[in-house]
Amino acid sequence: MSRRLVCVMFGLLALAVFTFAVDNAPQFDKEMKAHDRLVRVLDQIRRDYVDADKTDVDKLINGAIQGMLQTLDPHSTYFTADTYRRFREETSGQFGGLGISISVEGGWLTVMSTLDDTPAARAGLRTGDKIVKIDGKSTRNKTVEQAVMELRGDPGTDVVLTVYRQTNGVVEKTNVKLTRAIIHVNAVSGTSVATASGESERGAILLRDDIGFIRLAEFSQDSASQLRGAINDLLQKGMKALVLDLRMNSGGLLDQAVKICSLFLPPGSPCVSVIPRDPAHKQTYSADYSQPYTMPLAVLVNHGSASASEIVAGAIQDHHRGVIVGPKGVNTYGKGTVQTVNDLPNGDGLKLTTARYYTPKGACIDKTGITPDIGVEGADLNHWVKLLTEKRIGLLPPPVRNVPGSASLMGDLIDDLPGSASEEGDIDVSDVFASATEVKGATTEAPVYDIQLAAAVDFLRAQMFLAAGDPLKTAKTAKSD
Incomplete structure (x- = not known):
């Protein structure tokens, strides 16, 4: 690079810094003092900390960055190059893991949900369990992404989790050994439902009175098309009303949530708004299927329903398209923030909360969740665990x-x-x-019995009875776009 070009670049940089300093003098002065504080602490650690092998500059800076992000929210995080590479591999839909969805509550890793027929489900892990150690190491103040990197690994390898579970005020401690496996994520067929005969079927069944029942495990890349296919199959079998089960569905891709809303809402209906720091940049996503389904609809939720599940439930509720059925006195999880992932130099990455989700009527989902239209007495977490462990989900x-x-x-x-x-x-x-x-x-x-499903079926039967069958004649098959 020529000497002249270096001088020009330096001059432009100096001018930019000077301009910022003049226009934002108080803020600039505050930030410079903060930078100075950080540098002084870093220098003191490197010179005087008792264990010299713990004073690597890169590790200290990484820790400082993670500390900054932890003061913001549980979902913002910093990736080193290695963890960022593994994080991106998660989107492939197939990985060596446990089949578990986790969050951070009160500084501890907390189980949100498990996928059917995975190591986590077979081991009996359930919503609300606190994972306090992974292979003997504390998870206190560990980020979700850090934990995910430790929980995942090569298929066939083992990991030991120390789990605390509270039941009726009594805390039980147990060590659970799980063997990692390839997790095949299939939003519909990856779930199981019980039938009246006591057998299990995959994903979608036709209940009595021609009411369909479909469980959706998550909002992955093909969830909307899988759901559409399952609905069309049930329609061919005579389905006249539908129960969509989003219980323990911890969410996933925003575009899939919008596509699933589009299956049931009139074209042009707002599904969700994403509002960043500057409200002027608000973005609203609307339904865009030309021929949505029109059959009577009920949506099952519980405290494990989060993110994309809450987007769908909120849109269905706000447009009065169907009824939301949940445990009495329990809202959905309340995960209503948007994270943006950015590449950083040297292969690092930054996942930062940049916006919030709002329902069509303007309600903020974050930390509040969706309040069910119908609350079912007794459909609490313990009841759900019984349904799961005894394979009774879907049994009326x-x-x-x-x-x-x-x-x-x-x-x-x-x-x-x-x-x-x-x-x-x-x-x-x-x-x-x-x-x-x-x-x-x-x-x-x-x-x-699945009493929450029974309440939804009751509602749909009553709706069908009062409507004298008219809405049932207009049920349509959504066309693939």
């Missing part, structure tokens, strides 16, 4: 005869008793249920 209570819009086990028990209320006079329902429980359940634990 026995049908109630001659009672449209109801699917109550209590009703079945009353119906099965000899005689009837009309023959014997008024009967106290609680007495009948108590006596039925005493007869049938004295030595056997009551069967576990």
Whole structure:
């Protein structure tokens, strides 16, 4: 490079710094003092810290950067070149891991959800578990990305997790050994649902009364097309209403959330708005399918439903397109921020929170979540764990005869008793249920049914009954765009 060019570049840089300093003197002075503080501390550590092998400049600077980001939120993080390379490999859809989705709560790694038929699910890990150690090393204040890098590895290798679990105020500690495996992510067929016969099927089934039930595991690259295919298959089998299960779905790609909203909303309907620091740069994503499905719809959520799941639930709710069914008194997770990933010199990377999600009516999802339209008593975390471990997700209570819009086990028990209320006079329902429980359940634990799904089916049956079938005749198959 010529001497003249060097002089010109130096002059331009000096001019830029001088201009910034003049125009932003107070802020510039504050930042320069902060830089000076950092340099002085770094120099003191390098000269005087007792263990010289811990004073590598790169490691110290990396730690300082991570410390800055941790003061912002749990989702912003800095990648060294190696961790950044591995982070980008995650988007391939196939990797050696455990099948677990995690977040940071109170400084500890926390399980959000597990994928079906993966090492994490088979080991019994569940939402709310605290992973306090990975291979004997504390996870305190570790970022999600740092933990992911440690949890993943070559298929066939082992990792030991120390897990704390709180149940009714009692904390249990256990060490769980898991063997990493290739995780094949399939949004629909990668899930399993129980049938009335007790068998398991993959992803999508037709329940009684021609109501379809589809579980969506995550919002990966082909989730919308997989969901569309599953819906079309059920329509060919006679489906007239749909329950979309987003429970424990921790989210994924924004564009897939918008595409799935588009399957159910009229063209042009806003699905979600992304608002950065400067609201003038607000970006709204709208439905764009020309022929969306019009069948009655219910969406199942719980505290493990996050991010893209909340976008879909919020859009369906705000447009009154369907009903959101969740545990009573429990909102969805409340992960409503957008992270932008940027390349840095030397192969490093920076993931920084740059915007927030807002529902079509302007509600901020972050830290608040979506409040269900229907809250189901008893559909708490413990109930979900039973459904998962006993493979009962999707299993409804026995049908109630001659009672449209109801699917109550209590009703079945009353119906099965000899005689009837009309023959014997008024009967106290609680007495009948108590006596039925005493007869049938004295030595056997009551069967576990998917009561949250049952509530959604009740709603759809009632809607179909009141509509006299008219909405069902207009159910359409969304065309591939």
